[in-house]
Amino acid sequence: MLKTTLRNLLAHRLRLALTAAAIIFGVAFVSGVLTLSNTLSEAFKKASATDYKDVSVDVRPTEDAERDRQVPALDDGLLGTLRGLPGVASVRATNTGYTAIVDRDGDRLGGRSNTNGTTFAPGPDGQDPKYRFTSGHGPRAAGEIAVDERAAKDAGFRVGDQVRVVANGPVLTSVLVGVFTTDDARYQVGGTITLFDRATAQELFSEPGRYDDIAVRAAPGTTEEAVLASVRPLVPSGAEAVTGAKLRADQAADIESGTKELTQALLVFAGIALFVGTFIIANTFTMLVAQRTREFALLRAIGATRRQITRAVLVEATVLGLVSGAIGFVLGIGLSEALRSLFNSMDAELPPGPVVIAPGAVVAALSVAVVVTVVAAWLPAHRAASIPPVAALRSDLPPTAKSLRVRNGIGAFLLAIGIVICYGVGRTKDKSTGDVFMIMGGGFVALVSVIMLVPLLSTPAIRFAGRPMSAAFGISGRLARENAVRNPRRTAATASALMIGLILVSTLSVFGASLKQELDRVALRGITADYGVSLIGEIPMDPAMAEAVARTPGVTEISQLRSANVRIGAAADDGFGGSGGSGDGTEVVSMDARTGLGLLRADFVKGGPEGFADGLLLGEKKAKDGGYEVGSRVPVTFPDGQRTTLVLSGIYEDDGLLGDAVMSNETLTPHLDRVVDTDILVRAAPGAARELRGNLEKALGDNPAVKIMSRDDYRKELGGIVDLLLNLLYGLLGMSIVIAVIGIVNTLAMSVFERTREIGMLRAIGMDRRRIRSMIRLESVMISVFGAVLGMALGLLIGVLGVNAAKGTSEMTPVVPWERMGLFLILAGLVGVLAAAWPARRAARMEVLGAIRTE
Template structure:
């Protein structure tokens, strides 16, 4: 039986090619994902480990502790502590570390990097072991900095150049005195690093006389654990926590692994979708191959082969095909992994140098997935073939499905579909997204399976609906329609592969478009302000930003949103200080209760906070500020919060006397101007802020565009990943048509003999392909809209402005895409059918 299986594989090489390609693509996606994520993870782990070479023990500030009603602050790591640590037994040296966000402007005046990766720090002494100088010297004083070599190379800066930068407020123009190299993972990932002398860094990052971290190097012969034990005697427990350098490296490696895990999971999900679609192709291929060899299998049964041997023979063929596809897919996957790594580098996120990582687990996963998926898909055709009685098979009395099997299939499909719809509806009505995820996911799976089972039943009425259009093409159109419904199961399996891809694409498009519209509406409808000013990386703004904006020409009203911690009812809450007299002119918040008034002891509270505390308009409560002082406040109104504005809003003149921190706290500043939003007004505001690279000035349209850009990027990425499933579906259509043409060789020869021209044969095959593809497209778009609606109902429970938006234009494009798939997939089978020799075809069996 093994020799027979090998012979059959070699005898049907061309017919199995599409199956091999489908499995190969899925395996390549899986192995490429594993190679890529393992390589990136390994490179970052090694790079980050180098960054801890100079650290044997790191001291970080302890956790803030509240004292009575006074909000606690994190203990400071002082210069006195640093001096004490440096003299501890077993310590060779100690470095005080200061860091924070530092926005650098390129020579074009634009921000270098993406904001979140723009960091600044301190250069320790005359020769910092962490940052070897490549050229120049260490920075000294407020007007000098050192710049990392990667950023200097990208931006074209050299020693002696002057650049513009900002930390949280004014623009500085220091001179570059040195360029250094670093193993910092942030820089390796495409970020920037600027270094000041220690005193300047402490001033800029609001750490006067203190450090964010103290790194201690052990003396020769002292282990990290021994040094930590000695330092524990020196550092008070409530002042700082001690961590060995090895533990820091391990923790960093763990964070990198966790970060890569989510990416790996997402990519593997799409690889799984491609493989799932491939299952339909494999099952179709082996069903047709088995049908073509029915008499051969019957003869094997007649000479003594058992049912199990026949099934095993088919499974052995599948195993051989799967092994070839898996090995090829693994090789292609390694190339994909290397290509993805190079692509990431070209997109502005360079990856640390390192070899490609191909683990035994990757090889095992590729081989296991390829072989198992192929054998699983081939098992049902093999089992079905083994159950055919030998005499019936040799007499060809085996083709039609029994009425009982059709009734059973349709009943099962209806039950699965009904259960799926019910579960999805239950999930859509859940109060929270977490509660609805499980029933909705389970329902989606059941509904897709149910529709697949019902597809043969659905094919006849849906394809019949296109009969009037097909009649336009004459006899070719009529034959195409009849061929499409002649074997409903085959048509169903072929159409289902395309259906799954379009279901996911349509559902994601509906959800993304509706959410984008909801957030856009929420962000812009709540604002009367012409502009919103914020930091490029989301950090707080310096208080002088509001002062400068208020003094700018044409500005009629400004208000910062200034965060401050407080205690209410024994819980820590965040207060938001605003300009009480201007906030009504800058916002358009929907008031549920009371009258919107902010000033003195009158505050307004968002609906969620009010519900949590049981407040309503007129309620009074006591707040304990940062400085420990208490004050009674009155809720003048309850408003509907959103992503931009939420929480307890009170006047800054009430809040200011109780702030104890000197650090920035303005998350954003809203600005109203006399002339409204315009390019000239925006330029005027940016100039008032010194053309600061760290600060963004955005009007409502730009806020909306930012949101749209995020969703467009996400959708394009998902479309790219789902393209793999669509490609596999195209292979399925080609495979089905090619084998169908082979099966119908005699019929096609007869059609040619009675006068149907080659052009008519081509047209028939193309129209058959078009009908099958559009059938799958209609089912996919319909299911996608349903899933998009259901997911939207769940999202709407937490997003008040959510409303279902059907992207009719894009859905039309998806349907045209399905039609294009049908036309392209039919090119080769149609050409092959038209070129058949009619006499040889008529003689074939």
């Protein structure tokens, strides 16, 4: 039987080629994702391997201090004390923050997050061992900088040039005194590094006399634990001391976690592609079994058992899966590089490095290929085994009506369950995030039910929708319609592959359109300022920028926006959220008491702005969760630990702009160690709004890191982010659509082979080649449009119900992007035409007499 099975594979290699292509594309996606994950993980680990190799103990601010913008006393006094500890060989203190290098064209080098500035920290010999200078030397005074070799080359800078850099405020012009290379992980993963002298780095990134990191290196023979025991009693409030081993372990864990999350997200889309591929595989083997009915019956007649027949079909599937999986894995290596380029084009800043092929990825890819192929071929194999020997006298074994009745019954039952879940949750008034997942679960049940019901739906739907084509294309249209409904199972499997892709794409489109409308509403209604000024990447700004904005001609008023983590409500321990609930930290937005609420609108449901200057405003949900009403005295613990009670003067609608809580700058600022702005809102003088943008750009020194945005700019930027995410998701779903198209080509090609004698008879009685091609194309279009309409209908339903379910956590209302739906429908028709090109050409070129003689 094994020899017979292998010969059958070779005999049907052309019919299995397109099925192999579906497996190859699905496995290539899996392989590409796993290879990308391994490559990134290795690149990050290699880049960071040297980062902490000379660090025995690191003293740094705690996460709470960093979040609350508190600056612990990591000063020269502590630095001197640490240097004098026994067992300490050296101590290195630095400050680090965002710094962008401005090239000769006035543009920023690097991305948004991986452009860094830090301290040049020389030892007694005047050298900083972390940086190796290829020309010049490290900065020694204010007005001097050094940049990494790659940045200098990209910008065309040489030692002695005047270089502009941007940190957290106005553009700084400094003299380039050195160019260096380094093993710093930030540089190794493609970032830029700018070195400043100690005083300048402190002024830019912390406070004069304060550091944000002190690295201690142990003397030979001294353990990290011994140094930690000496350092820990000296650590000030708001800071912590950790061993180098813990730093390295934490960094490895972060790398593992980050790559794992990316891998899991991408594997979801790979799984969708493979799921779509199972329809193609099952359809192919079903058609092969039907075409080989006489062959299997003859094998049964000469003594083959049912188990041998089943095993023979599954062996074919296994070999097909192994060969396709191997090819798919090789293609996946190239796909991994394409994925990396895709993410880098979106400012993901993934590190460079050689492709890493792990044995686990090879095993996983081949295993997935074999398992998916064998599972998809299981039912066709079972049907092959059930063919009786007497069927050798017949050429076909049609499916029984009973099997369709059972399938339709199960499908109808599941559809009822899905409708009950979606309708029941949809009618709930107070919805939560869990309700959204319930809707998605109901939608999945409905999806499964529709897949089972597609054979039942296909015949009446295609008969009805095919009438215009029959009228327009005559005999070609009528034959195409009859061919499309001849085998409901085959049509269903082919249409379902495309349907699944369109369900996901349509659902995403509804969510995207609804989200864009909500963001438009928030931006246009909530922002009443003429312009907002901020730095890219939400980088905090030096208040000196607000002073420059306020002096700009055409500005009548401004408000600086700030934020901090404040504990609102009474907690069980010390007010810092130990018990959860209302005592947990809340991100508070603060603004100017006089002008803020005139530039950023709050829609009050209770109370109002009166008393805001020394009071508190809360979002509707935050007030409800804490049980507060207007006039309530709300306990507040500020970032510096001071406690007070503030009067709640107003409760506003939750809109995403103001967050959960708002207070005035006058109330919050005295409790911040480091005062920075997140945004500056600007009101223009009457008639001066158009000219004001240029005035602001000039006042801020043509800073390439500054964003000056009108309300319409905010709306477009938010909409652009949504479109970018949608296009990314569409792209990741594109593999599923490609596999669905392969399925249509495959089904039509095998159908043409199956109907060879029929096509020959049509040619013999006068049907010309043009009409034959037209018949195949129209059949393809009918199946494609049927699958697309069904997919879009279910996708729109799930999307609308999902948006309605999300109303408990957002103010979105469902929006159906009809223009995009129309485009999808047109594309589905084009897919049908393109998919039919080769099968139609093959059918039209059949030699008439040879086709009639075909068995």
